[in-house]
Amino acid sequence: MYSFDYYNPTHISFGEGKITELDKLVPVTAKVLVLFGGNSARSTGTLDEVKAALGERNIVEFGGIEANPTYETLMQAVAIVKEENIDFLLAVGGGSVIDGTKFVAAAAVFAGDPWDILLSWGAKVTTAMPFGTVLTLPATGSEMNSASVITRKEFQAKLSFMSNHVFPQFSILDPTKTLTLPERQVSNGVVDAFIHITEQYLTFPVNAPVQDRFAEGLLQTLVELGPLALSQPDNVEVRANLMWVATMALSGVIGKGVPHDWATHMIGHELTALYDIDHARTIAMLLPGMLDIRRESKQDKLLQYGARVWGITQGTNDERIDATIEKTREFFETMKIKTRLSDYQLTKTHIDEIMIQLERHGMTALGEHQEVDLAMSRQILERNL
Amino acid sequence: MYSFDYYNPTHISFGEGKITELDKLVPVTAKVLVLFGGNSARSTGTLDEVKAALGERNIVEFGGIEANPTYETLMQAVAIVKEENIDFLLAVGGGSVIDGTKFVAAAAVFAGDPWDILLSWGAKVTTAMPFGTVLTLPATGSEMNSASVITRKEFQAKLSFMSNHVFPQFSILDPTKTLTLPERQVSNGVVDAFIHITEQYLTFPVNAPVQDRFAEGLLQTLVELGPLALSQPDNVEVRANLMWVATMALSGVIGKGVPHDWATHMIGHELTALYDIDHARTIAMLLPGMLDIRRESKQDKLLQYGARVWGITQGTNDERIDATIEKTREFFETMKIKTRLSDYQLTKTHIDEIMIQLERHGMTALGEHQEVDLAMSRQILERNL
Structure with missing residues (x-):
C-alpha cells in the first residue's frame, strides 16, 4: 500500500425525508443561491420541498446548469453571487449541478481569472464559499468529494480541478428522489x-x-x-x-x-x-x-x-x-x-x-x-x- | 438500509515517516500537552521523534495513561491543561491513550462535573479542545472516531461517551511504529x-x-x-x-x-x-x-x-x-x-x-x-x- 492522506469532512444525511434537515444544516441567517439543472428539479417538486425546508431564509434561484456544466453558464452564477451578496450555495441535482456549484464556490471568491482554477487543477484555490447539496441523481460521487469537471464550450475543453476547499459541507441523499429519474x-x-x-x-x-x-x-x-x-x-x-x-x-x-x-x-x-x-x-x-x-x-x-x-x-x-x-x-x-x-x-x-x-x-x-x-x-x- | 448520518472529519496521514507532518498539522503557536501511556513511547524513540517534529513549540508531557484509562488519572491531565494554559492535545499511543485524550479534551472545557460527560454518554458535551493523535497500537479505531471508553476505578465502572466534538483533527498512522509491539x-x-x-x-x-x-x-x-x-x-x-x-x-x-x-x-x-x-x-x-x-x-x-x-x-x-x-x-x-x-x-x-x-x-x-x-x-x- 502506498502512503496516503485521507480527509473527507462532508456530512452525509441519508434517507427518506432528509430534505427537512436543511433547516438544521444551512445557517439561519444565510442568503442562499439554490443552483439546479433543467426543469426536473421544479417538475418533480424537489425544488419546492427544498424551499419549504429553508423556511424564512432569503433565497435566489439559479437554474439551467447543463449536463457537463459549462464555464460560460457558471460564470453567470458567479456574477449573481456577487451582485446579490450570496453567502451560501445549495446544489440541487446530480453530479453536473454539484460540480458546477463547486466551481462557483471557488470562483466567486477567487482573486484573479477564474479560468486559472481549472488550468491549475485547483492548486490555486485557497478558499471557497460554503455549500451543501441535495442529490437527485447518484452517479458521479461529487456529493462527497472535492473534485469537479467543467467544460469550456468556446475551447471544446473539459477540465477538472480538486481542492480541499470544495468539499460539500453536507450532502442530503434521499433515495426516493431518484425514483423519478428517466x-x-x-x-x-x-x-x-x-x-x-x-x-x-x-x-x-x-x-x-x-x-x-x-x-x-x-x-x-x-x-x-x-x-x-x-x-x-x-x-x-x-x-x-x-x-x-x-x-x-x-x-x-x-x-x-x-x-x-x-x-x-x-x-x-x-x-x-x-x-x-x-x-x-x-x-x-x-x-x-x-x-x-x-x-x-x-x-x-x-x-x-x-x-x-x-x-x-x-x-x-x-x-x-x-x-x-x-x-x-x-x-x-x-x-x-x-x-x-x-x-x-x-x-x-x-x-x-x-x-x-x-x-x-x-x-x-x-x-x-x-x-x-x-x-x-x-x-x-x-x-x- | 436504515437512514443515517455519516460524518467523520478526521484527517488521516498514513505511511512511514509521517510523524514529520506534525509540523504542518499542529498550529505553530500551540502550547501542546503530549499524552502517552507507559514507558514504550519513550523507549521506542517515538516520543523523541514527536518532539523533534514539533520543533520550537512549547510542550508539556503527561505520561502514565493506563490500558483502560482511568478517570482518576485523566483528571490530573485536565488539571495540568488548566494550570499550564494548554491549547492543543497530542495523544501518542494506542486506543487507551486516545480515548483518554478525548476525555481530557472534553473535560478541560466542560462546565460542571466532568463525570456527567460519561453519565450522559457524551450528550452534554458542547465543545472540546482540538487534538491530534500519533497511533502506535492499531486496535480500537479510536484514531478515527468520536467514541471513548473510560474506567472509574473507585466505582469499578467502565463507561463510554461519544460526541462529534471529539473527533481527532488528525491521526498519524505510521505502520513501522507497530513493529516494536509485544x-x-x-x-x-x-x-x-x-x-x-x-x-x-x-x-x-x-x-x-x-x-x-x-x-x-x-x-x-x-x-x-x-x-x-x-x-x-x-x-x-x-x-x-x-x-x-x-x-x-x-x-x-x-x-x-x-x-x-x-x-x-x-x-x-x-x-x-x-x-x-x-x-x-x-x-x-x-x-x-x-x-x-x-x-x-x-x-x-x-x-x-x-x-x-x-x-x-x-x-x-x-x-x-x-x-x-x-x-x-x-x-x-x-x-x-x-x-x-x-x-x-x-x-x-x-x-x-x-x-x-x-x-x-x-x-x-x-x-x-x-x-x-x-x-x-x-x-x-x-x-x-
Whole structure:
C-alpha cells in the first residue's frame, strides 16, 4: 500500500425525508443561491420541498446548469453571487449541478481569472464559499468529494480541478428522489459508478487488500442491483443501495493508497466535448477495449477482478481475461448502454478528430504507468469501433 | 438500509515517516500537552521523534495513561491543561491513550462535573479542545472516531461517551511504529478489530450490501493477515494493512445504516473492570458462546458470514453455524488468545460477581433486539466457561 492522506469532512444525511434537515444544516441567517439543472428539479417538486425546508431564509434561484456544466453558464452564477451578496450555495441535482456549484464556490471568491482554477487543477484555490447539496441523481460521487469537471464550450475543453476547499459541507441523499429519474439516467449512473471504481482498482497490485475488497464489494453490488433498478423502477431499497455505492465509489475509501488509471475518463471527456455524448456512455464504449489493449500490464488485477467479481477462475490467463472483459461489456449492455463507437455513429474519421483533441490537451501519457500515449489511445479507440 | 448520518472529519496521514507532518498539522503557536501511556513511547524513540517534529513549540508531557484509562488519572491531565494554559492535545499511543485524550479534551472545557460527560454518554458535551493523535497500537479505531471508553476505578465502572466534538483533527498512522509491539498486543489488536466488525455486522439483514461487503472484506483481511503478523513480525506491509483494517473497522463506513449489537463489549467491559483482563481477551472469550446462544435471531447473518468469510456452504443451517462459530474460535486461538473463561481462571463464582455488576450498570437489555437480559447474559457466560 502506498502512503496516503485521507480527509473527507462532508456530512452525509441519508434517507427518506432528509430534505427537512436543511433547516438544521444551512445557517439561519444565510442568503442562499439554490443552483439546479433543467426543469426536473421544479417538475418533480424537489425544488419546492427544498424551499419549504429553508423556511424564512432569503433565497435566489439559479437554474439551467447543463449536463457537463459549462464555464460560460457558471460564470453567470458567479456574477449573481456577487451582485446579490450570496453567502451560501445549495446544489440541487446530480453530479453536473454539484460540480458546477463547486466551481462557483471557488470562483466567486477567487482573486484573479477564474479560468486559472481549472488550468491549475485547483492548486490555486485557497478558499471557497460554503455549500451543501441535495442529490437527485447518484452517479458521479461529487456529493462527497472535492473534485469537479467543467467544460469550456468556446475551447471544446473539459477540465477538472480538486481542492480541499470544495468539499460539500453536507450532502442530503434521499433515495426516493431518484425514483423519478428517466431510465437513461439510471443506466448512466450505474455504469458511471462502475467505471469510477475500475479506474481506482484495475491497475496493478500494491498489497492493499482493504481497498481491493471494498472496490470488489461495490462492483458486486452494482452487478447485482443495477439490472434490478431497471426491472423494478419503484424499488426504493435498490435505489438506496445504488446511491450509496455511487457515493462511496469516489469518496476516497477505495482510492487512497493505491495507483489510479483514469485513462478511460480522460479519453471519454474528449468524446463528450466533441459529440455531446453522455459521459457514462463514452466511458462504457472505451473500457472494454482499454482493458483488452492493456491486458498485459493490468494482468494481475484483471485476473483478480474476474475471479472475485465474476467468478471466472478457469482457463488460461488470456482466456480468463477475455471472459472477464466480455462479462464487463455484457453488464453495460444489460444496463442498456451500447459499448461500441459504431453504436454512436462514430467512425475512423471521428477517431482522427478525437486524436487531435487528445494531443491538443496534452493527453499523451495516461494511465497508472503513463503508458497510454497517443498511439495507444488510437489503438484503444479502434479496438472499440 | 436504515437512514443515517455519516460524518467523520478526521484527517488521516498514513505511511512511514509521517510523524514529520506534525509540523504542518499542529498550529505553530500551540502550547501542546503530549499524552502517552507507559514507558514504550519513550523507549521506542517515538516520543523523541514527536518532539523533534514539533520543533520550537512549547510542550508539556503527561505520561502514565493506563490500558483502560482511568478517570482518576485523566483528571490530573485536565488539571495540568488548566494550570499550564494548554491549547492543543497530542495523544501518542494506542486506543487507551486516545480515548483518554478525548476525555481530557472534553473535560478541560466542560462546565460542571466532568463525570456527567460519561453519565450522559457524551450528550452534554458542547465543545472540546482540538487534538491530534500519533497511533502506535492499531486496535480500537479510536484514531478515527468520536467514541471513548473510560474506567472509574473507585466505582469499578467502565463507561463510554461519544460526541462529534471529539473527533481527532488528525491521526498519524505510521505502520513501522507497530513493529516494536509485544506479540500480546499484536494479538489483542487483531482480535479487537475483528469483534468491532462483528458487533456491527453479525446482527440481522437490513438489505445493506455495501456495509456487509465492506465488513466481510475487513474480516477476510484479518483472517488472512492476522496470523502473518505473528509469524512475520518484521513484515511492515502486513502491519500497514492490519492498521488500516482496525481504523476502518470503527470509522463509520461499515456501521452506518445497519443495526448494531455490542452485547459482547458491554459484558466484556465488566470482566476488564472486575479482573483487569485485556479488553480483547474478554471479548474473545465471550463471542463464541454469544453467537451460539443467539444463533436463532442471528441466523441469516451467521450463515452469510460463514459462507463469505469462511467458505462454509455445506450442511444444515445448524451445522453451518456450528462450523462458523468453531472457525471463529479457532481463529482467536491461532492468534494466541484463549477463548474460555476457565482459561483465565474464571469460574461460576466469578459469573455471579459479573452478574451483580451487569445489573448494577443497567445492562439488562443488550444487543440489536435488546433481548440479552440478565438471564441470557448468564447463559452466555456459562456457555463460555
